[in-house]
Amino acid sequence: MAMHHPIIHKPGSFPVPPNIADHEAMRRSFGWEEIERELDWLPGGGLNIAHEAIDRHCAQGRADKPAMLWEGKDGERERYTYDDMRRQTNRFANVLAGLGVAKGERVFTFMERVPEIYFTFFGALKAGCVIGPLFSAFGPDPVRDRLENSGATVLVTQPALRKKIAAILPQLPALKHVIVVNRDGRSKEPLAEGDLDFGELMAAASDELAPLSTTRDDYSVMHYTSGTTGKPKGAVHRHNSVIQQYATGKWCLDLHPDDIYWCTADPGWVTGTSYGMIAPWTNGVTQVVYEGGFSARKWYEIVARYNVTVWYTAPTAVRMLMKSGADLPRSFDLSSLRFVASVGEPLNPEGVVWGQEAFGLPIHDNWWQTETGAILVANYASMDIRPGSMGKPIPGVEVGIIDAEGNELPAGENGILAVRPPWPGMFQAYWNDQERYDSRFQNGWYLTGDEASRDEDGYFWFVGRSDDVINTAGHLVGPFEVESALIEHPAVAEAGVIGKPDPIAMEVVKAFVSLKEGYEATDELRRELMRFAREKLSPAIAPREIEIIDSLPKTRSGKIMRRLLKARELGLPEGDTSTLEED
Ligand code: AMP
Numbered sequence: 212m213a214m215h216h217p218i219i220h221k222p223g224s225f226p227v228p229p230n231i232a233d234h235e236a237m238r239r240s241f242g243w244e245e246i247e248r249e250l251d252w253l254p255g256g257g258l259n260i261a262h263e264a265i266d267r268h269c270a271q272g273r274a275d276k277p278a279m280l281w282e283g284k285d286g287e288r289e290r291y292t293y294d295d296m297r298r299q300t301n302r303f304a305n306v307l308a309g310l311g312v313a314k315g316e317r318v319f320t321f322m323e324r325v326p327e328i329y330f331t332f333f334g335a336l337k338a339g340c341v342i343g344p345l346f347s348a349f350g351p352d353p354v355r356d357r358l359e360n361s362g363a364t365v366l367v368t369q370p371a372l373r374k375k376i377a378a379i380l381p382q383l384p385a386l387k388h389v390i391v392v393n394r395d396g397r398s399k400e401p402l403a404e405g406d407l408d409f410g411e412l413m414a415a416a417s418d419e420l421a422p423l424s425t426t427r428d429d430y431s432v433m434h435y436t437s438g439t440t441g442k443p444k445g446a447v448h449r450h451n452s453v454i455q456q457y458a459t460g461k462w463c464l465d466l467h468p469d470d471i472y473w474c475t476a477d478p479g480w481v482t483g484t485s486y487g488m489i490a491p492w493t494n495g496v497t498q499v500v501y502e503g504g505f506s507a508r509k510w511y512e513i514v515a516r517y518n519v520t521v522w523y524t525a526p527t528a529v530r531m532l533m534k535s536g537a538d539l540p541r542s543f544d545l546s547s548l549r550f551v552a553s554v555g556e557p558l559n560p561e562g563v564v565w566g567q568e569a570f571g572l573p574i575h576d577n578w579w580q581t582e583t584g585a586i587l588v589a590n591y592a593s594m595d596i597r598p599g600s601m602g603k604p605i606p607g608v609e610v611g612i613i614d615a616e617g618n619e620l621p622a623g624e625n626g627i628l629a630v631r632p633p634w635p636g637m638f639q640a641y642w643n644d645q646e647r648y649d650s651r652f653q654n655g656w657y658l659t660g661d662e663a664s665r666d667e668d669g670y671f672w673f674v675g676r677s678d679d680v681i682n683t684a685g686h687l688v689g690p691f692e693v694e695s696a697l698i699e700h701p702a703v704a705e706a707g708v709i710g711k712p713d714p715i716a717m718e719v720v721k722a723f724v725s726l727k728e729g730y731e732a733t734d735e736l737r738r739e740l741m742r743f744a745r746e747k748l749s750p751a752i753a754p755r756e757i758e759i760i761d762s763l764p765k766t767r768s769g770k771i772m773r774r775l776l777k778a779r780e781l782g783l784p785e786g787d788t789s790t791l792e793e794d
Contacts, residue, residue, distance in 0.1 A: 303334025617654025
């Protein structure tokens, strides 16, 4: 954990006083009741994320405050107040009730970042359903796996995306309703038989809703996440998670009521819901949503046009901004920015420092994962930054570095990054996989799958993953999912997938495949395999490189040794190969 970069000292006073003035003091005295008291709760003690994020503000005199400033990829602009959000989400809850969709049913979205995804998300939560957003770049296979595993009964999608997955829909017997959002009639094609039109349903639904009836323990949001083995698992959260999402929006993103906030993450990933929906709106801020993808110029334009004050993004994006140079940001007025944070992968110390050069602000790294529901380790506005460190644990939660037996390790030693359960945002299940859920808890700790260390002063430093999961541009990719897709190609006998270090995306997916008899290792076949994987999976998780080899190294029990493939790829010692199959 060599510290090459000097500590960035924070000043004693700030133009906007940080929500946490003294992190250490607060950790010593804090109890979650303090935050629970700041939420509204439902009459009778219930809790509902949508109520806390939207309706509460309307009831407290903020109905006309803008909640969402939306910019479409073709430059369209729309503005929604908290009251607009309340009425639209009420409508969607009524749509679900009208279709006979009951509490606890799984409603999934497969959409771009259009306003309707936000109406659907919170409308489903008001209806007591479990909402599962899917990344719009997915191909048919990941969509089928997730809808099948979750037993989703409703899918809300858009015409072009529906077309992309048309072939898998008949394979989903549990799916009762496909609702299509045809924004402004952009698509001229008629609805497929049996599909429902989002606009028509919404127009026919009332914008007033019967009182909500969820409790803090009811399931709310589910996101699929990759593990070492098997297909991705649906991590399920409770309405209770709103407590930590609200708190960390306030503490770790330092959200104040007057902020204009922009989170660049897609709702298909957990950051896009916990911090692209729930944290900002429970904190009552105005949030910018940009439908389009990355472009350095466009992103600076958005910050400048909307006077963004708090910006939450990812290290890959920071590295891409760095690549586009420090002159570009200087040609925009970015003086509205007050706080910049990032999550999803390690943020290089150079990235932290570059923020100072480009915006006059360091970038605040923080750490969490799908299963934790909300930020657990962070660099706070008032706390000195050690570039390269993820920061310190939030108040109210114990985070430790432990060995395999669950003993805490002293400062400076690398170990398993673990969290003491429970915490408010903690996931409650992997859908239909109790065994895997239980396997994440050992010796009184939740094991995160990451390795890290802590220094003498309590700052945490990320070391790496303790499993084969690949982190490409902040997206976790389970090698098994990619291998499964590749072996569906008629030429492929076996596949082994690893993460290969990359200067921008941290890792890119690399696949090794062996071929079936009668196939030849040509460049054309390699390209064909890349295309095949991209279409089936998504350009985001498909291999960037495919190498054809004679046979893959396997254990005696027949498991492909990805670690060995990786060691060979990197030219590293191959380690313990005693379980390697003999030829
Ligand atoms: P996900 O569940 O998809 O949000 O991915 C969570 C994983 O991303 C963590 O377990 C880490 O491996 C990685 N990650 C997230 N934030 C950070 C960070 N600040 N530094 C290093 N790795 C991170």
